Amino acid sequence: xxxxxxxxxxxxxxxxxISIINCAYENTAFDYFPWYQQFPGKGPALLIAIRPDVxxxxxxxxxxxxxxxxxxxxxxxxxxQPGDSATYFCAASKGNFNKFYFGSGTKLNVxx
Amino acid sequence: DAGVTQxxxxxxxxxxxxxxxxxxxxxxxxxxxxxxxxxxxxxxxxFQYYEKEERGRGNFPDRFSARQFPNYSSELNVNALLxxxxxxxxxxxxxxxxxxxxxxxGSGTRLTVV
Numbered sequence: 001x002x003x004x005x006x007x008x009x010x011x012x013x014x015x016x017x018i019s020i021i022n023c024a025y026e027n028t029a030f031d032y033f034p035w036y037q038q039f040p041g042k043g044p045a046l047l048i049a050i051r052p053d054v055x056x057x058x059x060x061x062x063x064x065x066x067x068x069x070x071x072x073x074x075x076x077x078x079x080x081q082p083g084d085s086a087t088y089f090c091a092a093s094k095g096n097f098n099k100f101y102f103g104s105g106t107k108l109n110v111x112x
Numbered sequence: 113d114a115g116v117t118q119x120x121x122x123x124x125x126x127x128x129x130x131x132x133x134x135x136x137x138x139x140x141x142x143x144x145x146x147x148x149x150x151x152x153x154x155x156x157x158x159f160q161y162y163e164k165e166e167r168g169r170g171n172f173p174d175r176f177s178a179r180q181f182p183n184y185s186s187e188l189n190v191n192a193l194l195x196x197x198x199x200x201x202x203x204x205x206x207x208x209x210x211x212x213x214x215x216x217x218g219s220g221t222r223l224t225v226v
Contacts, residue, residue, distance in 0.1 A: 006154075034215075043116070043202050043217030044155065089154050099168050100147075100215075102154030 003027060004092050006103025013110050019077040021106045023090035028071070030092040034100075035064065035075045038087045047088075048075070080110045114138070116205050116218035124224045125193050133188045133221045137205030141216075143167075144186040146178055149200040149220070158201075161186055193225045 005024045013019045025033075031052055036044035050057045050064040050073065057064045063076040077084055090103040117136040125131050137144050143162040147155035160168035161180035175191045184205075190197055200220040 004154075036217075041219065043204075043219045045217065046215060091154075099157045099160065099170070100145075100155070102156070104154050105152070 002104075003101040004090060004103045006090050006106060008106060009104070010107045011109070013080045013108065015080065015082060015110055015112050017080050017110075019075075019080045019084070019108055019110070021075045021088055021090070021108070022072065023074065023103050024070075024072045025092050025101075026071070027092070027094065029094045030101075031095065032093045033064070033066065033073050034091050035062075036089045036091060036102075038089065038105075044089060077108075080108075082110045082112050084108060085110050116203055116216050118201075118203050118218040118221050120221060121219070122222045122224075124226060127193055127195060127225055129193050130189065130191045131193060131223060133190075133201050133203075133223070135186045135188070135203030135205075135218060137184050137186070137203075138216055141205035141207050142184055143206045144180055144184065145204045145206075145215075146186070146188045147202040147204065147217075148172075149202055151199070155202055158188070190223075195225050198223060198225045 007022050034049035035047045037047045038044045048059045048062045050066050052068050061078045066073045087105045087107045089105050091100045093100045119134045145160040146158040149155040157170040158172050159178040164180045178188045180186045202217050202220045204217045206215045
């Protein structure tokens with residue numbers, strides 16, 4: 001059973017637009033929800049993360065919205081730029097065990 | 113500061129062979145985790161080590177094994193390679209088990225089994 005489900009699989013956005021990627025999780029024990037950005041040939045890099053005691057976290061152009069009751073969280077990229085073109089992964093983990101469950105990824109293409 | 117270093121970057125092996133992948137964590141990081149990323153999918157957890165002890169194991173067969181050395185570097189071994197083992201193998205390090213924010217990935221080793 002997939003613990004974290006991510007959508008859409010791919011996304012095309014015009015420069016300056018808003019990119020939105022959604023994730024849903026099953027396990028209510030998860031208490032840490034990071035988003036990773038991965039460029040071709042590179043490992044994932046932490047972008048932004050949230051814990052379930054807050055509903056939103058913003059860092060620059062990147063915002064996580066978290067809905068605990070719906071068991072969903074999303075990444076919003078404001079003023080999307082061609083340099084944001086990458087694959088984005090949501091993930092979840094619980095407690096101190098620190099095993100990360102990753103979503104299947106969203107390939108974002110920001111058109112100039 | 114150097115990031116997480118993995119070697120080799122690319123590797124081609126034949127079915128049935130054995131492979132060893134290496135990881136050097138960021139200086140001061142005591143925890144190392146290994147993930148397998150099949151093309152087009154998200155990373156899947158294989159192992160976690162902290163202070164040379166295994167602290168977690170994912171749903172992988174016993175052909176997969178790992179260890180961590182006193183300098184906190186780590187090796188991942190895969191025996192009796194199958195075509196399905198072809199993937200990007202990622203190593204991630206952090207300062208300690210409680211520090212999620214310090215989770216840094218290397219660029220990975222691309223393993224191709226033919």
